[in-house]
Amino acid sequence: MKFQDDNDYIGRVLNGDVSAYASLVAKHKNLVFMIVLKIVNNREDAEEISQDVFLKAYQSLSTFERKSKFSTWLYRIAYNASISKIRKKRVEMVAIEETVITNYSTDEIGRNMNELEENDRQLILEKALQRLPEEDNLLITLFYKNENSIEDISDITGLSVSNVKVRLHRIRKKLYEEMNGLIKRN
C-alpha cells in the first residue's frame, strides 16, 4: 500500500476527515507495535498499549507542531507509554562494564555467523536481543533495523545525543558478546 506524506493526512484529520487517521495508523502501526513490544515484552500488552498510543496521538494531534517528524513524535509517545507501563516492575539495569566484553573479535563472530543458515542467524540474533535489557533492545533495533539517526533516537527516548552514542556502542558490544556465546553453545 502506498502512503502519502504524513502531513497530508494530519491536515485532513485536523480539517475534520477522521477517516484519514486510519492511513496514519496503517502506516505506522508496525513500528509503534515494535517499539512497545520491545519494551513490554508481551504481545497482548503491546497491542493494547499501541492502540492507546494511537488514540492519545489522535487526541493530541493539534499539539503536534511539525518541528520534528510525525513518526518521531508518535514513537516518543509509544516509548513513554511503554516505559510508564513497565516502570513498576522494572529492575534496575546493571551497567555493562567495558571489561566484561572480552575474548572475541567482531570479524570472528561475523565469519561464524556467515557459516550459519539464515534461519539460524536470525534465531541467534533474536535470542541475543532478548537477553538485552528492553530499552537496549529497542535502541539497537531503532538504529540498525529502522535506521533511525542518533538524533531521532535521542528525540524518541529523551536521552541526550551523546548518551545514545555511548549506549549504542556498549549495546553493540554486548550484543556481539551474547551472539558469540550462543554460537559457541550451538
Next chain:
Amino acid sequence: MEKEDFLQDDLLKDLFRNQSWESPGDDFTENVMEQILKAPEVAPLKKPFYLILRSSWPYILLFFVSVLFLMTSDLPFTDYIPGKGFITKNFFPYFGSLFAEFRLLISNVKIISIPLMVILAGSLLVGFDHFLFRKPGVRHQTTH
C-alpha cells in the same frame, strides 16, 4: 544524517535487515478507529489566530481605552508614565477633552483617587491575566 562511523556495522545491518517485522493483529487499525469514533473529545483543533482576536476584542478595546485614559488623565500616578507628556501633546490632543468631565469629577474628590488607582490597576491585571493565560480554545468535531 550520516551514521556514526564507530557504529557502522555491515553484519548487524544485514542481520537486522533480514529480521522479520512483528506486526499487531489484522484488526488493529479497525480497533483503533473504533475507539477514536467512540471518543467524545476527538482532535481538538488549535484555534486560528483570527478567532482568538475575534473573541478577545473586548479585552483589546479595554486595553486601548485604559491606555488612552491613563495617557490623557491628570491623575497623580499617571505623571510617572514615561513619555506621557509627549504623547498627550502630539497624539492625543483631542482625546484629552473626552475625559475632561470625568477628570473634573475625580480630581475634586481627592479621597477616591487611591482606590480608583487600585481598581484600575487591578482591572488591568485581571484583564491581562484573563487574556494571556486563559485556556486555549478547543473546537470539538463531531465524528458521525
